Amino acid sequence: xxxxxxxxxxxxxxxxxxxxxxxxxxxxxxxxxxxxxxxxxxxxxxxxxxxxxxxxxxxxxxxxxxxxxxxxxxxxxxxxxxxxxxxxxxxxxxxxxxxxxxxxxxxxxxxxxxxxxxxxxxxxxxxxxxxxxxxxxxxxxxxxxxxxxxxx
Amino acid sequence: xxxxxxxxxxxxxxxxxxxxxxxxxxxxxxxxxxxxxxxxxxxxxxxxxxxxxxxxxxxxxxxxxxxxxxxxxxxxxxxxxxxxxxxxxxxxxxxxxxxxxxxxxxxxxxxxxxxxxxxxxxxxxxxxxxxxxxxxxxxxxxxxxxxxxxxxxxxxxxxxxxxxxxxxxxxxxxxxxxxxxxxxxxxxxxxxxxxxxxxxxxxxxxxxxxxxxxxxxxxxxxxxxxxxxxxxxxxxxxxxxxxxxxxxxxxxxxxxxxxxxxxxxxxxxxxxxxxxxxxxxxxxxxxxxxxxxxxxxxxxxxxxxxxxxxxxxxxxxxxxxxxxxxxxxxxxxxxxxxxxxxxxxxxxxxxxxxxxxxxxxxxxxxxxxxxxxxxxxxxxxxxxxxxxxxxxxxxxxxxxxxxxxxxxxxxxxxxxxxxxxxxxxxxxxxxxxxxxxxxxxxxxxxxxxxxxxxxxxxxxxxxxxxxxxxxxxxxxxxxxxxxxxxxxxxxxxxxxxxxxxxxxxxxxxxxxxxxxxxxxxxxxxxxxxxxxxxxxxxxxxxxxxxxxxxxxxxxxxxxxxxxxxxxxxxxxxxxxxxxxxxxxxxxxxxxxxxxxxxxxxxxxxxxxxxxxxxxxxxxxxxxxxxxxxxxxxxxxxxxxxxxxxxxxxxxxxxxxxxxxxxxxxxxxxxxxxxxxxxxxxxxxxxxxxxxxxxxxxxxxxxxxxxxxxxxxx
Numbered sequence: 001x002x003x004x005x006x007x008x009x010x011x012x013x014x015x016x017x018x019x020x021x022x023x024x025x026x027x028x029x030x031x032x033x034x035x036x037x038x039x040x041x042x043x044x045x046x047x048x049x050x051x052x053x054x055x056x057x058x059x060x061x062x063x064x065x066x067x068x069x070x071x072x073x074x075x076x077x078x079x080x081x082x083x084x085x086x087x088x089x090x091x092x093x094x095x096x097x098x099x100x101x102x103x104x105x106x107x108x109x110x111x112x113x114x115x116x117x118x119x120x121x122x123x124x125x126x127x128x129x130x131x132x133x134x135x136x137x138x139x140x141x142x143x144x145x146x147x148x149x150x151x152x
Numbered sequence: 153x154x155x156x157x158x159x160x161x162x163x164x165x166x167x168x169x170x171x172x173x174x175x176x177x178x179x180x181x182x183x184x185x186x187x188x189x190x191x192x193x194x195x196x197x198x199x200x201x202x203x204x205x206x207x208x209x210x211x212x213x214x215x216x217x218x219x220x221x222x223x224x225x226x227x228x229x230x231x232x233x234x235x236x237x238x239x240x241x242x243x244x245x246x247x248x249x250x251x252x253x254x255x256x257x258x259x260x261x262x263x264x265x266x267x268x269x270x271x272x273x274x275x276x277x278x279x280x281x282x283x284x285x286x287x288x289x290x291x292x293x294x295x296x297x298x299x300x301x302x303x304x305x306x307x308x309x310x311x312x313x314x315x316x317x318x319x320x321x322x323x324x325x326x327x328x329x330x331x332x333x334x335x336x337x338x339x340x341x342x343x344x345x346x347x348x349x350x351x352x353x354x355x356x357x358x359x360x361x362x363x364x365x366x367x368x369x370x371x372x373x374x375x376x377x378x379x380x381x382x383x384x385x386x387x388x389x390x391x392x393x394x395x396x397x398x399x400x401x402x403x404x405x406x407x408x409x410x411x412x413x414x415x416x417x418x419x420x421x422x423x424x425x426x427x428x429x430x431x432x433x434x435x436x437x438x439x440x441x442x443x444x445x446x447x448x449x450x451x452x453x454x455x456x457x458x459x460x461x462x463x464x465x466x467x468x469x470x471x472x473x474x475x476x477x478x479x480x481x482x483x484x485x486x487x488x489x490x491x492x493x494x495x496x497x498x499x500x501x502x503x504x505x506x507x508x509x510x511x512x513x514x515x516x517x518x519x520x521x522x523x524x525x526x527x528x529x530x531x532x533x534x535x536x537x538x539x540x541x542x543x544x545x546x547x548x549x550x551x552x553x554x555x556x557x558x559x560x561x562x563x564x565x566x567x568x569x570x571x572x573x574x575x576x577x578x579x580x581x582x583x584x585x586x587x588x589x590x591x592x593x594x595x596x597x598x599x600x601x602x603x604x605x606x607x608x609x610x611x612x613x614x615x616x617x618x619x620x621x622x623x624x625x626x627x628x629x630x631x632x633x634x635x636x637x638x639x640x641x642x643x644x645x646x647x648x649x650x651x652x653x654x655x656x657x658x659x660x661x662x663x664x665x666x667x668x669x670x671x672x673x674x675x676x677x678x679x680x681x682x683x684x685x686x687x688x689x690x691x692x693x694x695x696x697x698x699x700x701x702x703x704x705x706x707x708x709x710x711x712x713x714x715x716x717x718x719x720x721x722x723x724x725x726x727x728x729x730x731x732x733x734x735x736x737x738x739x740x741x742x743x744x745x746x747x748x749x750x751x752x753x754x755x756x757x758x759x760x761x762x763x764x765x766x767x768x769x770x771x772x773x774x775x776x777x778x779x780x781x782x783x784x785x786x787x788x789x790x791x792x793x794x795x796x797x798x799x800x801x802x803x804x805x806x807x808x809x810x811x812x813x814x815x816x817x818x819x820x821x822x823x824x825x826x827x828x829x830x831x832x833x834x835x836x837x838x839x840x841x842x843x844x845x846x847x848x849x850x851x852x853x854x855x856x857x858x859x860x861x862x863x864x865x
Contacts, residue, residue, distance in 0.1 A: 011719045018734035022196050026579040041189030042737070046182040115177025118184075126184055129674050 009078065016077045019043050020070055029070040033060065036068055045080060049116040055080070101137045195679050197737055199620065201686040202641040204731040205693065207588045219784070222815045257413045259301035273299040275306055277382045279352075285379055286345070289338065289372050297414065300375065304417040307378040310385060311424035316456050317448065318389045318429040320356060322655040328356045328431055331650045332615030332623075332634035333393065336367025339666040340638055340648050341376060347662060348650065351380045351388050358429050360615045360634065361393020361439035361573070367637065374418070392425035392456075393439040394573040394591070394616065412796050423457045427572055434657055437613040441575030441631075442603050443593040444583040446568060454565045576617060577631050597627040604630060610657060622649025622663045638665045642685040644678035687741050693729060694742075695760045696779030700728040705753040715750040718743070773818050774828070778849045785812070789842040799839040805829070 019042055023035045031039065036059070037052055047055065059072045102110070104127065111118045111126070118126070130138045264272070271288040273281055273295070285295070295303075320328055329348055334341055351357045359377055364370035381388045428451065429437040436448075574592025581596040600612065611630045618640045624633045638648030647663045654660075694701065704724035708716045716724070721743070722735040743751055744759075778785065788808060793800050800808075806825055813820035829840065 007717075007719070014719065014722070015736045018736045019193070022193060022200065022734055022737065028579070037185070038189040038192050041186040042193035046186050048178050048182055110173075110177055111181065114173050115175075115179075115181050118181060122184070122188070125188070125675065129676055 262298035336370035
């Protein structure tokens with residue numbers, strides 16, 4: 001049992017290092033702090049912006065330099081991955097708005113005013129993939145399926 | 153009471169509702185942001201795949217050199233036919249004196265038939281010729297060989313008068329436009345001219361090298377650039393790139409189509425291209441980069457045309473480097489070694505009749521040294537000659553064969569050109585050998601700072617590396633990389649860009665992508681498409697290392713279950729392929745199904761090659777060798793194919809395989825070779841179309857339209 005746990009942890013660590021290194025442009029075990037979100041998310045997490053800020057507070061230097069070091073990142077990330085629980089998006093959507101679609105205006109209002117609002121760029125990009133240009137509606141079930149299907 | 157409690161209830165309800173809304177929104181946003189992050193990760197991984205495969209390819213040059221060394225050391229020709237064959241391997245070009253060149257590449261006797269509907273050129277060229285040419289190429293017409301040769305001759309005459317470093321001033325034409333690598337992508341050049349205007353007395357252009365190779369219209373690009381060069385000689389400036397080099401052309405396919413004369417002329421035009429351009433004495437433009445020994449004063453004085461190809465057989469050792477630096481800085485005691493006497497006659501092209509292996513080996517070494525540009529003339533002697541010799545034929549005393557066969561000075565000159573054409577910037581300080589490319593250096597921000605200070609420059613412009621946005625700054629905005637070949641790896645992989653500089657020398661960028669499809673795709677589709685292409689290449693690489701991978705997997709599968717963990721899979725794959733890729737991030741795309749988290753590796757490897765059932769009859773070791781060495785094989789075939797017809801005789805094919813298989817330590821019988829031949833349909837009078845042969849060994853056939861059929865791997 002212990003051996004197995006060790007191996008799982010070792011594998012997680014290797015994965016974390018790999019993901020980190022993809023963004024390590026200067027090959028000196030640091031990444032720009034603005035890329036941390038991408039790294040954490042591509043490792044399989046769905047942090048809210050708030051959660052991300054909390055994470056950053058843990059891994060940043062005492063005096064933030066704009067760069068995050070690998071050594072600080074690994075232990076924090078390892079903990080996150082071992083403990084994570086992903087939200088069940090499908091179920092949640094199924095319980096909500098029954099008609100199966102949103103109008104463009106509804107979605108834009110929702111995404112840019114509620115929750116942790118999208119930037120304009122994010123909004124445009126989501127629309128370009130999710131919006132049906134002829135009817136101006138988003139069949140969000142299909143879109144969600146697309147987002148989920150991409151998951152490894 | 154009642155009303156307040158109902159207010160309370162309403163309030164609570166409203167609170168709950170807005171809380172739900174908040175939660176829902178956050179949920180969607182979380183999912184969306186994760187989706188985007190994963191896309192970004194995929195995009196970067198794809199880029200890494202392309203880059204690592206491209207640079208691994210450049211290392212093939214070294215393997216090729218190993219093959220030739222092997223031949224020199226081990227092969228004893230047992231018949232005159234074999235001798236001739238070997239000698240042909242090494243003689244890739246005769247040396248021409250000026251007068252002979254004119255005679256050999258003569259065009260005046262070539263008749264242009266009445267049926268020819270393409271453009272006609274007459275000299276001196278006029279702006280109308282240039283526009284007619286552009287129009288003709290847009291209509292997919294071709295320029296008659298006579299005009300091509302004429303143009304090349306005139307271009308060479310013009311280039312000979314130019315100094316090594318061109319000087320451009322922004323007070324004459326207000327803006328200078330600098331373009332980077334074009335790599336035979338004519339559509340990109342058309343797009344640049346469309347967006348920016350044609351060269352003219354009020355519009356200067358600098359083209360920073362790598363005009364040819366990889367893309368399909370290398371010759372057309374040369375024709376267009378040279379035409380504008382001759383029409384507007386004060387406004388159009390060309391820098392030499394590392395691909396304007398004979399050995400590199402052989403590898404990347406430029407030589408395949410164009411006939412011997414044209415190729416010979418092009419070789420002799422490339423070596424006359426200037427090495428650098430200076431704008432207002434403030435901005436230095438070179439193709440690759442610099443090194444800590446770059447000396448502009450020395451560069452100005454070199455006889456640049458003597459270096460037809462700057463690729464060297466041996467890698468420069470780090471220790472040599474330090475010695476060189478010391479010498480250049482005047483710290484060593486001795487001066488460059490003196491020339492060793494008058495130069496004897498260059499050796500004749502036929503193999504002498506000798507059966508003694510040692511003698512033959514020596515002779516072969518010598519011809520290799522002469523003909524594959526691994527040797528340099530003794531500098532001091534060459535200065536006094538009147539007639540120019542155009543390729544690097546030279547003389548070597550037998551004793552010098554393993555020692556450097558040129559003087560210190562000569563070597564320094566060659567190295568300085570190599571650095572200019574092949575170096576890349578790196579984020580760390582210092583200057584070290586560029587082992588990935590096999591030539592030039594990696595130079596750090598301190599090296600840049602020193603050069604800028606030494607010559608009072610503001611910044612450097614270079615090309616040589618593909619950039620996602622078409623351009624990129626580094627070294628604190630002191631080095632600008634500009635790359636003008638859009639969709640270089642695949643449609644949607646990157647934009648191209650050019651940069652404009654006015655008298656204030658503030659750069660303005662224009663980006664573009666020369667493919668309509670790229671614009672209509674969503675980001676997801678674009679990334680997926682490029683990704684597909686990268687993974688196809690990666691799968692082929694994996695397939696090519698099947699036996700190595702099986703051994704590596706077996707080491708983790710001591711019990712012989714046929715299965716390994718995914719973690720061990722990643723480690724094993726990297727140990728065999730050595731591409732430095734993030735395999736755990738790539739795994740979902742490479743490994744589709746697992747049983748209990750374990751991978752059945754044998755069936756996984758078999759699935760990689762599902763297209764190749766037809767080649768089952770070919771022994772598997774040999775198959776892998778072909779896949780792994782395809783680009784080198786292509787180069788070797790091209791060297792043998794002396795008339796550049798694309799065909800070699802069955803006998804030559806046979807010989808090549810015998811030699812190559814013994815070098816690679818594979819047993820190959822005559823039957824085995826026949827099997828190889830049978831893998832393609834050939835009936836060309838006993839000749840083999842080697843391009844067709846090599847095409848048969850691609851995992852996925854490239855379609856005509858596909859941009860990725862490029863000899864990149």
